[in-house]
Amino acid sequence: MSIQSPLPIVQEHSDLSISFELSFPDGTLIEKSDADEPFRFQIGDGTFVPNLESLLIGLELGTSAKFTLSPDRAFGQHDPQNLHTMARSDFPEDMPLEEGHVIGFNTPTGDEIPARVHQLDGEEVVMDFNHPLAGQTVIFRVKIEAIHDSLQ
Template sequence: MAIKKNQMIKLNYELKINDEIVDSNLGTDPIEFTYGTGELIPGLEKRIEDMNEGETKQLKVPAKEGYGEYNEELSEVAPIEAFEGIDLQIGMVLEADTESGEVVKATVTEVTGEEVTVDYNHPLAGCDLDFTVTITAIV
C-alpha cells in the first residue's frame, strides 16, 4: 500500500552529502511523522510518496527542494563587542530572538580581533542530499 496524505509513517534513513554520511537513524528507532503535513523537507516528502511499507530506495533531493540554495545575504559581520562574554569558536551555533520573538540560529564562520562573521543559512543550505530511505510502517 503506497503512502497517502495524513497517514502516520515510520522511516529509517541515511543522509549523505558528497558520499559522506552526515546523519542517520539506521539501527535505531525510526522517525515518525504524518505524511503531507510538511514535517519533512519538501523534496524528500515528494520522493517517498509512491513507496510501500518495507521498501527501501535511494533518493536524491536537490538543494532547492531540501534546505534551500545558499544565500550570501544571510551572512553578516558584527563587531566583536556584540558577543561579549561568549567564548566564540568557528562552527558554534548561536541563538537570538528577533523583534517578533522568533528564535533564529546563526553559525560563527570567522572571528578576528575586531569582528565576527555569522551565517544564518541552514548548515545544509546549498547541498544536494542523497538519502537511503526505508519505510518501516504505514499506519
C-alpha cells in the same frame, strides 16, 4: 483502468515511521535513524525536512528508495544574503566565539534558528544563517517502515 495498490500509500498528512540515511556522494554519513527505532513523524508537521518529505508522498509501505538530490532539491543554494555582520558586543561577554561555532537565535515568533560563526574580524562577527548543508548534493536513502494512519 487504474490499479489500486493493496498496500497503504504515504499521503500528504500521513503519520509514518521511516528508516533513513542522509550522506554525501562520497559516502560520508550526515545523519541516520537508529537501526532499532525508526523515525516517526507526520508529513507536514515541521519535524522532518519538507523537501525530503515531499519525496515520500506516494510511496507504498515497505518501499525502499534512494534519491540523489542537488542543492536546489535538498537544502538550497548557499545565499550570500544570509550572511549578517553583527557587533561582538551583541553577544554575551562569556560566550566563546569561534569560526564554525553554531549559535541559536530567537525569532520574534519565539522560534529558534541556528547560525554559524562564519568570520571574526576585530569587533565584528559575520554570522551565516544558511542551512549547514546549503549548496551540497546529498544522498537520501529511506524505507517506509509503517504508515500509522492507513485505513485504506
